[in-house]
Amino acid sequence: MAKIAVLGYGTVGSGVVEVISTNSASIEKKAGEKIEVKSVLDLRDFPGDPIQEKIVHDIDVIIQDPEIEVVVEVMGGVEPAFTFVKKALEAGKSVCTSNKALVAAHGPQLLQIARERQLNFMFEASVGGGIPIIRPLNQSLTADEINQITGILNGTTNYILTKMSRDGSSYEDVLKEAQELGYAERDPEADVEGYDACRKIAILTSLAFGATVQFEEIRTEGITKITTEDFKYAEKLGCVIKLLASSRKKDGRVYAITAPFMLNKDHPLYNVNDVLNGIYINGNVIGDVMFFGAGAGKLPTASAVVADVVDCVKHKGKNVMTIWSMEKMELGDADDEERRFFVRVKGDASDLSAARDAFGQADPVTVDGLAGEFGFVTPKMTERAFAEAAGKISVINRIRIDDTVLQ
């Protein structure tokens, strides 16, 4: 019998308790012993709920309980999660978390503490919700040198963009609807500004390339400036617009970005819609591989957390190695990245001289009903060169084009 504690009885925490109870027999078979939730830390009480008898309000009750072998941290946020997790590891307990903010901020330090003590710090649920991605990256793609990771890693923004694309609705209307459906937070900033996806690609990149990416250093743009007009042009080009979080290795350097991109129908992430997540990986041996599923939600996320608990129980006294070190990774300069851009400019499509002066070539794309403007796709150029050229014309909006995959 392995006893565990759950820190936080919110959506994911109650999901973890539910999954361990619902699938008790099969989990016991897979872990090799029964797993039982002994304590749940929460500030609140839950009178009438069977969980009430397990509720504790003081983290030290859990830290000092020698029976508790694994601590599940599903509180969210960096503090007090970090302090609690550190204490738990130092007290000889393995930790599983769904908290990407914690992992992105302190992952390598917590991995190091776990490593020194032959414990485990696992965080499958921190990226891609239920989709197995951390463990495959860490344990399955070990024969490969990773060239690229590109993902749709945020379900909220993917829902918004999918809906805008399908219904022609405005960003504001769809955001409001997503909030009513519970797909978006009342304060949606972390999702819509790309911060959530940025932390997730920082985690995957650190795991894949072995040094710590500071998420603050990743160029990050959200979806708040994407309009219904942009989708009309995208449709004309046979593309969709997706918030991609991506990192790739080129000439020995890793480049990372989180931003909206246009993808055409041959892109492996083209069909990842609604709240689903998809992660595309290219390795130098395996080639292309893709993972796809529910990127969030109570039970899918709990599924990933509980799978980590099972793995911790199976690896008592043995650290499951990762190559993620505390060494800082110097990312390549985002301005050096080369790609094509879709640009919308003011003016008439019959007069391309300004666009051609600035970009060399510019075949116009027009959309019925949008007067006084047109669009065009630039040649492949660096972000730096793009910014310089764009300064010379009246740009309404510009969206990067991702055609670096499957080529």
Place this chain on the structure above:
Amino acid sequence: MAKIAVLGYGTVGSGVVEVISTNSASIEKKAGEKIEVKSVLDLRDFPGDPIQEKIVHDIDVIIQDPEIEVVVEVMGGVEPAFTFVKKALEAGKSVCTSNKALVAAHGPQLLQIARERQLNFMFEASVGGGIPIIRPLNQSLTADEINQITGILNGTTNYILTKMSRDGSSYEDVLKEAQELGYAERDPEADVEGYDACRKIAILTSLAFGATVQFEEIRTEGITKITTEDFKYAEKLGCVIKLLASSRKKDGRVYAITAPFMLNKDHPLYNVNDVLNGIYINGNVIGDVMFFGAGAGKLPTASAVVADVVDCVKHKGKNVMTIWSMEKMELGDADDEERRFFVRVKGDASDLSAARDAFGQADPVTVDGLAGEFGFVTPKMTERAFAEAAGKISVINRIRIDDTVLQ
């Protein structure tokens, strides 16, 4: 330094040697020590090839070499692979294999020997080529009770069906072309009759549900009876035709089948084309998850084999548990499975009386240029009821419809 031996210097074997050499530094980092190929067993000599100095012709040289910790079996076929692998395990060496015939025939016995000796018997490459599927199923989806696994598990047949669909070519022509391109064997039976896919779904089903599926007991149909005319009807219905290998749990029983199916565009495997493989899994907690990538090929397969080697090196003296037991799984009666069928019959679409007498309802589907026949889709019915009804009319062909997923 971990020394390994490779049994068989064919396509995959030479790929394994190549990957270990090419990615030597990153593999060392991920395994925690350097991995070196010490011996390669092959009947042939390779004069002039640097591998020649490592070639041995006698398995006992490898078995009796105390330095060799891991044996890679990539010879294919059940014998002598089984004898060699058993010997290696009994001599205290972990084994990694890409050999689905071996795993489907003797997997549980070899797992048991490894378990008893705190060794590992790993076979990631036996299903889905490079796609991580065995390890995710065994180590990531542990919180779930699996409801269903449905995969496109054979690249050769997927290539043939994709090509038939796109070009309107006949099965015979495309098979010939696939053979010329090296995508199909000169004797294509194992692929085109579905035997390969059947063994793979037997392996996944055994791993997911914990008892041994005898692959011979899985209802298996190949693609040899699929014609260009069938694809015309499929297109009319907005469907593609794919060879699916599938198992699902219903009322406590597992049902399995390998056969061509029609899928519509909402099916997660609809877009898995050419030689790619895709595997869809539904769990009671995680919901839907999909894995997708190169299902075969020298380097992708070698990538999976070497990842297993790395895992064996990381788990010295520790068996990575699976729930696959030697207990035999009694599959549910395939005749009890319920689904819809697409049926092509002789006759005129204006006279539906015979079809309606037999199937209750039948809305005709016709294709321009195909005279004297028509198609229709049956209501959902058991395979048994279908066979009985189909006996009453002049059936030209029938293809099952898969709409059990994502509902």
